[in-house]
Amino acid sequence: MTDTPESQPRAMRTIKSFVMRAGRMTEGQERGLERGWPLYGLELADGLQDFDRLFGRQASRTFEIGFGMGHSTLEMAAAAPEQDFIGVEVHKPGVGALLNGMLTAELSNIRVYSCDALEVLRDCVADASLDRVLLFFPDPWHKSRHHKRRIVQPAFAELVRRKLKVGGVLHMATDWAQYAEHMLEVMRAAPGFHNLSADGTFIPRPEERPVTKFERRGERLGHGVWDLKFARSE
Template structure:
């Protein structure tokens, strides 16, 4: 079917409760399918998560999305200088509920954070955190980061990129869905300024090893570690509750910090 119905009492839903998939879940908030037909068929590296949006998150989405939110539609190039008032900008791909993002924004108000995710409750939560803590250096983007990188960011416009705890897709047949692949790195290199840092972190050891191998082999990046290995967790990356639980269980968290180099014309 081309539409779904929000659950309402009674055997039949009144007409105004019927919402097409392409319509926003919250009027004025993030679009349900921002890229629409502009989104080509390809393997998705993320799994959209459906969970309940709280009243506070819904309120933040409706009030703050027009101010601090944007949909990744692939039809425009973003003016980051205007968007962030001239601040250097770091792109964060995948921010969960946004607590770590808000903490990094509070600790470094001189850097803008463009935070991308597809999780509606997380989007609302991060907007609420930004308002509550007076964080004017956060913008929340909704949609596919690949389209954002490929079509909406100017070359050399970012001073950094963060990919923290991406889905490890542990089953071998799903490894092709992992985000950190040579093709992604080539795409990510274009909007990164020379010297910009790509910072990845994962608690899945096989994925960490793959990240290290792929990053080390890519001509647009060089390891910041002289020994060519993993990096200590930098002080600016907060220790999240999820990460702390993993550490308590004996999981190893690996950080990788690679610098954008200029090896191509």
């Protein structure tokens, strides 16, 4: 298969894996957008990016899909200042929160998009340029009639494969058992990947993935969390 833009399925534009929610902005989130966006915000309309130029260096690069309120992103970026992070989130309060956190912590190794992550991957990220793609706790769309909205589908796996370097890793995590099985099924069938789990299923929680307050609360209630890592093999 030839990796060309024309070969990328276009259907991902028509079915969204997220719901746009209205949300009130806190003072800190407003500050983040006002002061942080001009410094660290990126636009889909700008097209293919030269991230070496934007970050001013060559570094290991992580692309995070749906960073929520940005707590994990901030923790990972602070713990690995030698790495660069590109975060995408559609909800403005979360974008503002991440930017405000960056300003407070004086972090400069994150760049932020506020739009559809699949469009950013397709149009703004060069092929074979990412070391990691992260997808933590996406909406499981647990009703059967909504399963088509789940972001993890064959077309998603192929898009991620194109953008990862050979040896680069897709790391996913979910607290929904059925969605974990769905992720595993999709990725097992996806060409050009191999499972990094020793038994071909799930992996223990990696130390580099921060534990969220939501996850800790779920653990106290007996809820499980499943992590998957698949590396691009070709």
